[in-house]
Amino acid sequence: MHKPLALVVDDEADILDLIRITLGRMGVAAVTALTVAEAKRQLERHRPDLCLTDLSLPDGSGLDLLHYLNAHYPELPVAMITAHGNMESAVAAMKAGAFDFVAKPVDLAALRNLVESALRLRGRTGALDEQGATDMPLLGDSTVMEQIRVLIAKLARTQAPVFITGESGTGKELAARLIHAQGPRRDGPFVPVNCGAIPHDLVESELFGHKKGSFTGALADKEGLFQAAAGGTLFLDELADLPLPAQVKLLRAIQEKSVRPIGAAREVPVDVRLISASHRDLSQEVERGRFRRDLFYRIDVIELRMPALRERPEDIQPLAVHILQQLAQTAGGIDPAACPTLSEAAIAALVRYPFPGNVRELENILERALALCEGACIEVADLYLPAVERARTPDPGTASTERRETTVDRARWNQTVAARALGMTPLALRQRLARLGIEQ
Ligand SMILES: Nc1ncnc2c1ncn2[C@@H]1O[C@H](COP(=O)(O)OP(=O)(O)OP(=O)(O)O)[C@@H](O)[C@H]1O
Numbered sequence: 151m152h153k154p155l156a157l158v159v160d161d162e163a164d165i166l167d168l169i170r171i172t173l174g175r176m177g178v179a180a181v182t183a184l185t186v187a188e189a190k191r192q193l194e195r196h197r198p199d200l201c202l203t204d205l206s207l208p209d210g211s212g213l214d215l216l217h218y219l220n221a222h223y224p225e226l227p228v229a230m231i232t233a234h235g236n237m238e239s240a241v242a243a244m245k246a247g248a249f250d251f252v253a254k255p256v257d258l259a260a261l262r263n264l265v266e267s268a269l270r271l272r273g274r275t276g277a278l279d280e281q282g283a284t285d286m287p288l289l290g291d292s293t294v295m296e297q298i299r300v301l302i303a304k305l306a307r308t309q310a311p312v313f314i315t316g317e318s319g320t321g322k323e324l325a326a327r328l329i330h331a332q333g334p335r336r337d338g339p340f341v342p343v344n345c346g347a348i349p350h351d352l353v354e355s356e357l358f359g360h361k362k363g364s365f366t367g368a369l370a371d372k373e374g375l376f377q378a379a380a381g382g383t384l385f386l387d388e389l390a391d392l393p394l395p396a397q398v399k400l401l402r403a404i405q406e407k408s409v410r411p412i413g414a415a416r417e418v419p420v421d422v423r424l425i426s427a428s429h430r431d432l433s434q435e436v437e438r439g440r441f442r443r444d445l446f447y448r449i450d451v452i453e454l455r456m457p458a459l460r461e462r463p464e465d466i467q468p469l470a471v472h473i474l475q476q477l478a479q480t481a482g483g484i485d486p487a488a489c490p491t492l493s494e495a496a497i498a499a500l501v502r503y504p505f506p507g508n509v510r511e512l513e514n515i516l517e518r519a520l521a522l523c524e525g526a527c528i529e530v531a532d533l534y535l536p537a538v539e540r541a542r543t544p545d546p547g548t549a550s551t552e553r554r555e556t557t558v559d560r561a562r563w564n565q566t567v568a569a570r571a572l573g574m575t576p577l578a579l580r581q582r583l584a585r586l587g588i589e590q
Contacts, residue, residue: 154269155196156180159189159203159215160231165256169202172258178265186210186218193223200268201228202252205239213246220247227268227307231256237405237448244310244451260407263421264309270334271307288321288328289472290465294457298325301454306332311404313389313449314427316456319510322427323387325456330383335423338382343375346391353396355412358403364413376409379422386426389449390435394442401445424449459505459512466501469509473516474528490520492528499530 158169158180170180181196183189186209189201201219205212212230219228227249232240240251249271250264288299305312306329314322323342330340348356355365359374376384386392392400403409404424408417426449435441459466470492478489492500505511519532 154178154199157192157198157201159183161208186215189215201226202231204231216246216248227271229264241451250309259419267334288324289469291468292462292465294462302328303332305329309423311424311449311451312454314454317458317508318429319508320456321509322456326385326425335382339379340383341375341379342385344387346388350393353393354399358409359411361411361413376420376422380420383423383425388428389426390428390430390432397442397445404448459508463501467497470500473513477517477520490523490526490528496528496530496533499535503535
């Protein structure tokens with residue numbers, strides 16, 4: 151393989167020299183440019199493997215160059231050189247498709263990490279991306295799932311922080327794993343952390359580590375999860391549950407790309423890609439003062455929304471068939487050829503069911519059905535779909551209320567008919583309407 155080549159664009163000759171020498175020590179050759187125009191000329195002559203560009207250049211901005219490169223050389227990873235502390239422009243650059251950023255004065259360890267990640271992308275093809283996907287397929291033929299798979303492949307090529315939203319069980323962790331598995335960090339660790347599951351007084355020590363004796367109970371030095379994820383991806387699930395003091399430290403870790411273990415004298419650089427997720431609306435948490443706005447801004451650089459299963463009912467059948475096959479193999483030890491199938495009525499019942507627990511609930515329903523069904527076919531009765539739930543969605547404040555109202559409207563306020571349509575007794579319906587504050 152030829153010696154990797156970087157294009158470095160900066161209007162300060164000193165910085166160009168410094169970066170060129172550093173890259174040279176890493177076995178990376180460099181061509182340089184002082185302006186956008188010169189950078190374009192260099193691109194006509196050379197085929198670089200990565201580009202590092204300053205944000206403000208004499209004849210345009212680094213963002214202009216980024217747009218040009220994205221349009222003409224979409225495979226080329228572009229990293230921004232930003233002024234120290236100017237996270238706004240770093241965030242803007244990543245939103246515009248930059249692979250990563252490095253702050254001035256350029257920290258050599260950070261530059262090394264960035265270049266190594268970019269070079270790992272070199273020569274990557276679609277086939278490799280698909281290989282990452284087949285290990286843990288994100289299933290679904292709906293247009294929205296197709297779009298999500300394309301977006302995941304794109305996100306895998308950058309280092310930008312991704313914030314994944316969606317109800318519980320919609321596949322947020324699976325999406326995070328795929329971004330990791332299809333990207334240049336695939337050989338590094340993927341460290342999932344459920345922020346809601348860590349006791350508040352231990353969060354900082356768990357995330358950032360501690361030194362022996364830094365607090366009662368700190369009997370030995372302990373590495374934090376940030377360090378455990380070095381070279382890989384840290385997945386912070388249920389981020390909204392992170393207590394405010396830990397949010398401050400997380401903000402600093404993102405900005406400085408380094409962490410300070412509790413009781414340590416100095417910060418240690420960490421090379422971690424951050425992906426976070428929450429089933430709660432983080433912007434609402436910001437409004438309520440429970441989540442720091444500045445942190446939200448840095449976490450939510452690119453948002454990926456995983457849709458609820460009931461928003462894409464066409465995915466239910468293929469998912470159910472795939473999950474059944476997998477369950478039969480792993481849990482039941484059943485030969486896939488002998489795996490029970492779903493009756494047409496059972497499929498129709500699943501497609502009608504609103505799945506408040508999304509794909510995870512579908513997995514649970516099928517696992518139970520597989521254990522209980524006696525023949526070669528899973529019938530509606532084997533599914534044990536909660537009767538009342540059939541008309542419900544998880545948020546009683548919105549969708550389920552609307553659904554009840556339209557059903558009740560349609561029944562012209564005849565509660566007996568409406569109750570029958572909803573699969574509940576008239577008394578239960580009256581109680582539910584009263585609880586939802588709907589006039590009877
Ligand atoms: N599109 C999909 N294709 C295949 N499996 C899926 C899909 N979506 C979710 N799953 C499966 O459903 C289960 C739940 O997914 P996952 O844990 O990623 O959800 P989550 O949104 O992170 O849930 P929570 O918010 O409760 O942590 C997992 O076993 C996952 O593999």
